[in-house]
Amino acid sequence: MRLHAAAVLFALLFLPTLAATQGIQETQLTLVCRLGNDQIGYRDRNLTIDLRSNTVNGVPATITQGQIGWADESDTQTLQDSVNRYTGAMAIVGTDKKTGFTVMVTGSCVRASERKF
Secondary structure (H helix, E strand, O other): OHHHHHHHHHHHHHHHHHHHHOOOOOOEEEEEEEEEEOOOEEEEEEEEEEOOOOEEOOEEEEEOOOEEEEEEEOOOEEEEEEEEOOOOEEEEEEEEOOOOOEEEEEEEEEEOOOOOO
């Protein structure tokens, strides 16, 4: 019984440290991003980044050490999204396909550690 308890204690105390030092990385993270300005208002957007499949909310993405980028497209518009992995700055450049009108919305993202409810 003592041997089992000692093994459990070892696992709880040292395995997380060993995993971190051996370069084991998580494969998914969630960001909460606040976008907008005083004129159009602000909106929160949750992003699920899958580092293994290189997707953001299921959309194919380009993920580097410094940036995450992806495009959302509909029949009427194209959105180019990017997040700086060091500063948390986010930018969305939207272009209307019919008129060519382009607008940029910026904001910032933080890592979500857990759900509030």
